[in-house]
Amino acid sequence: MEDYKKLTNNRFERKFAVNNLSIQEIESIVKRNSVLFCEIFKQRFINNIYLDTQNLTCFFDNNIGNTNREKIRIRWYGDMFGLISHPILEFKIKKGNVGTKLSFPLSPFKLDKDFSIDILKQAFYNSNLPHWVINKLNVLEPTLLNRYKRKYFRSFNKDYRITLDFEVEYINIGSRINSLSQRKNEGTDVVVELKYDVEKDDFASQITNQFPFRMTKNSKYVNGISKFRTSLAF
Numbered sequence: 001m002e003d004y005k006k007l008t009n010n011r012f013e014r015k016f017a018v019n020n021l022s023i024q025e026i027e028s029i030v031k032r033n034s035v036l037f038c039e040i041f042k043q044r045f046i047n048n049i050y051l052d053t054q055n056l057t058c059f060f061d062n063n064i065g066n067t068n069r070e071k072i073r074i075r076w077y078g079d080m081f082g083l084i085s086h087p088i089l090e091f092k093i094k095k096g097n098v099g100t101k102l103s104f105p106l107s108p109f110k111l112d113k114d115f116s117i118d119i120l121k122q123a124f125y126n127s128n129l130p131h132w133v134i135n136k137l138n139v140l141e142p143t144l145l146n147r148y149k150r151k152y153f154r155s156f157n158k159d160y161r162i163t164l165d166f167e168v169e170y171i172n173i174g175s176r177i178n179s180l181s182q183r184k185n186e187g188t189d190v191v192v193e194l195k196y197d198v199e200k201d202d203f204a205s206q207i208t209n210q211f212p213f214r215m216t217k218n219s220k221y222v223n224g225i226s227k228f229r230t231s232l233a234f
Helices: 023-031 057-064 117-125 131-137 198-208 220-228
Strands: 011-018 044-052 068-077 082-084 088-095 098-105 109-111 141-154 160-172 183-185 190-197
Touching: 011 198, 023 141, 023 160, 023 190, 044 057, 044 220, 057 068, 057 220, 109 117, 117 141, 141 220, 160 198, 160 220, 183 220, 190 198
Parallel strands: none
Antiparallel strands: 011 098, 011 190, 044 068, 044 141, 068 088, 082 109, 088 098, 141 160, 160 183, 160 190
16 A cells, blocks of 8 residues: 555635734734634744646646646755655645645655756655656656745644744746755745634634634745746736
């Protein structure tokens, strides 16, 4: 049996892009919510290499909001560069507003100025991936590297989670030559995300109505690609 993990339930992810409050102010608002959100992990850096087709199918599907869409990425925590000891390949699959995720552990690889798609292919080859995953990866290439800090909160009844993503940075990356020096950032913007299982949706509005910020469509992948490929932004 292949070694992979699937989210137990389909879930909603409600996003809020906040650009006029500090991370401390947002954290205070979250903790004052009536469902009693408490921080559950130490904040940490999250790093992602996004994969897409040459025609950027995933980018366009997510940018225009196609009902069926996905994002494919390699995720790890901590240091961005050097030996990536515990990378995870993730397929984030959305149907409308409902999402699920498939996760596959990958073999270690190194991320530095010598990085290329060949290094990723070797990591894929050395990993215990299902055939359908290998077939899908064969038509994908790295298109974006990003990094941000994340704080984690959970409601007292454990039904709802909130993450705060901040200090978001994007680095241009491709299949071959990579200087890893072309960088953009989101400034002081913070992405607030409320996550919960589909069957808990009825109560979710009572949580979000207590927030002084509005729900928005937000994709770090779309934002990052748009910063480096300005002709695609619309």
